[in-house]
Amino acid sequence: MKLAVVGKGGSGKTTTSSVIARTMARQGKSVVALDCDSNPNLGISLGIGDEETERLVSMRQALDEGEEEHASTWDKVIDRYGSDGPDGVRLAVVSRIDNPEPG
Amino acid sequence: MKVAFVGKGGAGKSAIAGTFARALARRGTAVLAVDSDPLPGLALSIGLESDEAPIPDDAVVERQQGEEGPRFRLRPGLEAAEAVERYAVTGPDGVRFLQFGKAREGGPQLFRSQLAFLQIVRKLPTESWNVIGDLPGGTRQAFTGWGSFAETVLIVVEPTAQSMLSGRRLARMAELDEGPQRVVAVVSKAREPGDAELVSRRTGLEVVATIPWDEALADAERKGLAPIDAAPHCPAVEAVQSLTDVLVEEMVR
Numbered sequence: 001m002k003l004a005v006v007g008k009g010g011s012g013k014t015t016t017s018s019v020i021a022r023t024m025a026r027q028g029k030s031v032v033a034l035d036c037d038s039n040p041n042l043g044i045s046l047g048i049g050d051e052e053t054e055r056l057v058s059m060r061q062a063l064d065e066g067e068e069e070h071a072s073t074w075d076k077v078i079d080r081y082g083s084d085g086p087d088g089v090r091l092a093v094v095s096r097i098d099n100p101e102p103g
Numbered sequence: 104m105k106v107a108f109v110g111k112g113g114a115g116k117s118a119i120a121g122t123f124a125r126a127l128a129r130r131g132t133a134v135l136a137v138d139s140d141p142l143p144g145l146a147l148s149i150g151l152e153s154d155e156a157p158i159p160d161d162a163v164v165e166r167q168q169g170e171e172g173p174r175f176r177l178r179p180g181l182e183a184a185e186a187v188e189r190y191a192v193t194g195p196d197g198v199r200f201l202q203f204g205k206a207r208e209g210g211p212q213l214f215r216s217q218l219a220f221l222q223i224v225r226k227l228p229t230e231s232w233n234v235i236g237d238l239p240g241g242t243r244q245a246f247t248g249w250g251s252f253a254e255t256v257l258i259v260v261e262p263t264a265q266s267m268l269s270g271r272r273l274a275r276m277a278e279l280d281e282g283p284q285r286v287v288a289v290v291s292k293a294r295e296p297g298d299a300e301l302v303s304r305r306t307g308l309e310v311v312a313t314i315p316w317d318e319a320l321a322d323a324e325r326k327g328l329a330p331i332d333a334a335p336h337c338p339a340v341e342a343v344q345s346l347t348d349v350l351v352e353e354m355v356r
Binding site for chain 2: 041100
């Protein structure tokens, strides 16, 4: 299944998503948690800590900087730039906007 | 003064910004409160019944061939102050309010009014106007120029790991080209005596105000009422009023 959690800021999207992801992973399902927020912090709620959350390179950043071949599959991108969280949830960040340098 | 409230979603930006705008207006100065969130919420916190304050199409012209600058601009001859007089609605305590376009409008119409909005808030003279901005939660608008009108950026931070991480990222607004002169933190929903110190340490920011967790403020938000009307003497509202005093005094000095 593919689920998207949406709503107003601060209403609990990230917390809800993280509990769903962890619960499904505990049931033995293979789970990719995609943080689609340009201010990503799903990692904290999943339990990987804020340092690792901050360290994760977003997939857009990786593709823009040419670190990944254009023909690469999403599976490979998630393998390479994702991070393993508790219960085996694989976390990947789509994009991040907090760079003061223009461009 | 021109200030912008930024922060993670749900940190309390609109409640604080709305109360701040009202408290500032009660001092007898002209206040323009601006909501650049396409899912607006500031109007409720100010106590406005409607958030309909759009910039009409005929106030905006498209860039002509050979001209520089953004694709849309205010109609030539229409000054920012005049645009505010014409298009901003008037709320309690005389707060003027302008909305920059809602998500449901979408498309080129939205972009048109947004660029005009940005021009108005940037050009409005600080000598005669105070501009209080409420940016959407997160980092996107903060790092893409929508807060560029503000001399002071107030980052609203809850004492949670997520909110403090967002605060740390937003602190980098100080490095922006044409960025704000000052970037500081406002602690929101503080429950423990050490919360202000914790936020300061984790974000690297100076804390200029600590707004306590306040059930009366939460209740006002639940009912969609302006905190300054629904709970004028609650600790959170009083803390925002003190913040207003601090910034006004700093401005005088």
